[in-house]
Amino acid sequence: MRVKDEYEQGLEDYQQRIENFISLNTWELPQDKQAEVKANLLRAFRH
Secondary structure: OHHHHHHHHHHHHHHHHHHHHHHOOOOOOOHHHHHHHHHHHHHHHHO
């Protein structure tokens, strides 16, 4: 169970980091592309 808890905590942290990174708007991505980037990064985390 501990590994699952660590995974959940890591995923939550990673999601927050993605949000922070995208919110910098450095890339000036449109909203739909931001969602695509988030989805791709989360998919990579889960594999």
